[in-house]
Amino acid sequence: MHTSEILLEARDLRKSYRRGGGVFRKEADGPRFTAVDGVSLAVERGETFAVVGESGCGKTTLARMLVRLIAPDSGELRFAGKDLLALRGAGLRRERRQMQMVFQDPFASLDPRMRVREIVDEPLAIHHPELSKTEKQERTAAMLERVGLQADALKRYPHEFSGGQRQRIGIARALILRPKLVMADEPVSALDVSVGAQILLLLQELQSEFGLTYLFISHSLPVVAQVATRIAVMRAGKFVEVGPAEQVLHQPTHAYTRELLAAVPSLPSR
Amino acid sequence: MTSLLEVRGLTVELPTPAGWVRPVNEVSFDIDASESLGLVGESGSGKTMLALALMGLLPPGARVEGQALLGKDRNEVEEVKEAKEKGAREPGVAVGKNLLALNEREWRAVRGGEIAMVFQEPMTSLNPVMRIGRQIEEAIRAHESRLAAGDVKRRAAEALRRAAIPEPEVRAEQFPHQLSGGLRQRAMIAMALAAGPRFLIADEPTTALDVTVQKQILDLLDRLRRELRLGLLFITHDLGVVRQVADRVAVMYAGRIIEEGPARQVLASPRHPYTQGLLNASPTLERGKLSPIPGSVPQLTALPPGCAFEPRCSWRRAECVAAVPDLRVADPSHTARCVLV
Numbered sequence: 003m004h005t006s007e008i009l010l011e012a013r014d015l016r017k018s019y020r021r022g023g024g025v026f027r028k029e030a031d032g033p034r035f036t037a038v039d040g041v042s043l044a045v046e047r048g049e050t051f052a053v054v055g056e057s058g059c060g061k062t063t064l065a066r067m068l069v070r071l072i073a074p075d076s077g078e079l080r081f082a083g084k085d086l087l088a089l090r091g092a093g094l095r096r097e098r099r100q101m102q103m104v105f106q107d108p109f110a111s112l113d114p115r116m117r118v119r120e121i122v123d124e125p126l127a128i129h130h131p132e133l134s135k136t137e138k139q140e141r142t143a144a145m146l147e148r149v150g151l152q153a154d155a156l157k158r159y160p161h162e163f164s165g166g167q168r169q170r171i172g173i174a175r176a177l178i179l180r181p182k183l184v185m186a187d188e189p190v191s192a193l194d195v196s197v198g199a200q201i202l203l204l205l206q207e208l209q210s211e212f213g214l215t216y217l218f219i220s221h222s223l224p225v226v227a228q229v230a231t232r233i234a235v236m237r238a239g240k241f242v243e244v245g246p247a248e249q250v251l252h253q254p255t256h257a258y259t260r261e262l263l264a265a266v267p268s269l270p271s272r
Numbered sequence: 273m274t275s276l277l278e279v280r281g282l283t284v285e286l287p288t289p290a291g292w293v294r295p296v297n298e299v300s301f302d303i304d305a306s307e308s309l310g311l312v313g314e315s316g317s318g319k320t321m322l323a324l325a326l327m328g329l330l331p332p333g334a335r336v337e338g339q340a341l342l343g344k345d346r347n348e349v350e351e352v353k354e355a356k357e358k359g360a361r362e363p364g365v366a367v368g369k370n371l372l373a374l375n376e377r378e379w380r381a382v383r384g385g386e387i388a389m390v391f392q393e394p395m396t397s398l399n400p401v402m403r404i405g406r407q408i409e410e411a412i413r414a415h416e417s418r419l420a421a422g423d424v425k426r427r428a429a430e431a432l433r434r435a436a437i438p439e440p441e442v443r444a445e446q447f448p449h450q451l452s453g454g455l456r457q458r459a460m461i462a463m464a465l466a467a468g469p470r471f472l473i474a475d476e477p478t479t480a481l482d483v484t485v486q487k488q489i490l491d492l493l494d495r496l497r498r499e500l501r502l503g504l505l506f507i508t509h510d511l512g513v514v515r516q517v518a519d520r521v522a523v524m525y526a527g528r529i530i531e532e533g534p535a536r537q538v539l540a541s542p543r544h545p546y547t548q549g550l551l552n553a554s555p556t557l558e559r560g561k562l563s564p565i566p567g568s569v570p571q572l573t574a575l576p577p578g579c580a581f582e583p584r585c586s587w588r589r590a591e592c593v594a595a596v597p598d599l600r601v602a603d604p605s606h607t608a609r610c611v612l613v
Contacts, residue, residue, distance in 0.1 A: 194509060197314075199565070227555065252557075265487045267487075268512055268515070
């Protein structure tokens with residue numbers, strides 16, 4: 003019997019912001035807005051855990067907390083058994099190396115003044131200063147090739163590439179450190195349909211090849227249906243339904259899930 | 273002429289450092305009153321440039337050829353009267369004229385008055401520092417300068433109500449940022465239709481909206497189309513959306529229409545490999561059926577010699593490189609630009 007290892011575990015995460023502030027009122031006096039209202043989850047090693055919700059539901063805030071980009075107001079967060087909220091400095095950096103991100107906007111997430119080679123090997127330079135220049139170059143070239151780009155991409159700048167190609171660069175950057183967990187926040191939303199399909203397939207191939215665990219954030223149920231092992235439906239800061247993908251998509255228990263499913267424009271089955 | 277909008281051989285040319293390119297290449301189609309044509313394509317297909325050509329909004333330096341004729345509603349006088357009561361207008365200055373040959377003065381009457389456009393991002397059309405009601409009144413006054421102030425205000429409220437904006441009097445006094453994305457899109461639709469155009473172009477109007485809001489906006493456009501006997505050109509990259517909103521669909525690739533026909537038929541039995549490829553690459557709620565199209569869209573400066581899709585096509589043959597195929601008849605009113613038809 004295979005016991006699954008829990009890679010990322012969160013308990014009762016909460017995050018709220020104070021709205022308002024301005025010329026005549028201090029920030030701290032504004033009304034409170036709760037972005038994440040008590041979310042718990044456990045992501046197993048090797049799975050794709052998808053969080054689906056509409057704008058404003060809190061999924062992006064949740065995702066940022068889970069990879070420790072922002073701090074929760076309260077709750078627990080453990081990665082590979084370690085308390086992420088208690089770690090600092092070098093200890094935190096060591097764990098952070100194992101969690102990488104791919105973002106939605108292939109245009110905004112790459113530094114336009116850096117060549118592709120620099121963008122992809124920057125994580126290596128930061129976390130593995132012991133590697134020689136040649137070693138870094140080899141790893142970078144190999145990774146670019148693996149994500150479907152030619153080696154000559156190394157010396158070019160982001161603006162010379164299409165949206166799909168830039169997304170591949172972002173993926174190469176995320177994987178160069180061989181992380182355990184990749185958080186993908188709307189990775190195909192800004193891409194054309196056929197390009198998005200290529201990226202989704204690439205992500206799946208890379209998952210088996212590198213033994214990755216994915217945290218996949220999206221507003222699109224059809225996209226999530228292609229990749230998810232389990233799906234969490236989020237609304238107003240809470241999970242209204244969590245379960246195996248098949249179940250959530252085809253036998254939903256919550257009315258909101260049903261509403262989301264019903265609103266998806268359908269295509270004839272193939 | 274018989275249709276509300278008749279487009280023949282519409283071609284747009286743009287100067288680039290690498291020479292002239294044709295983002296829109298010999299496009300022809302008809303749209304009747306109350307009919308919606310879905311225009312589907314990915315980036316670089318030419319769909320937005322086509323819409324801009326039909327609105328006289330091409331960038332400076334662009335050359336345009338062909339015809340776009342806006343005609344009379346050919347159906348019963350009674351239906352037209354009813355539509356007028358609901359806010360549509362009598363056809364005006366542009367009847368029978370080639371839209372592509374209008375000068376800027378003529379365009380000012382036609383744009384908004386005969387043919388209007390809504391965009392993906394409402395904030396590109398809505399003035400952020402003007403209250404919604406006043407913006408709509410401004411749109412009405414631009415086309416009917418002789419209306420009394422009270423009438424203009426009433427028409428503006430009516431436009432908001434028709435776009436199913438709840439509490440229209442309250443919303444009229446608000447600024448765009450005070451409305452949600454869905455309401456802003458409704459406000460933009462209200463503004464576009466305020467002066468009673470007979471034809472509406474919607475360029476990805478729901479792409480930036482949540483799926484539940486999208487459904488409401490699509491339903492709204494459908495209702496308005498029927499009530500006002502609007503002709504609708506709906507541009508989208510989403511095949512599921514086009515199936516829901518369009519009677520007919522035209523698929524564009526590298527500037528040309530490569531398939532056209534009844535929406536349900538084209539999507540159930542596509543006759544062009546690119547359309548089939550798009551369908552296979554569109555995610556649905558079924559897992560495991562996604563297949564991408566290999567390769568990428570060609571640059572307009574480096575188009576293949578024959579069929580533009582040939583390098584990526586699994587069914588390609590020697591003859592595909594020889595020349596760009598004509599649109600061939602696959603079924604009654606269903607054509608595809610492929611030698612396999």
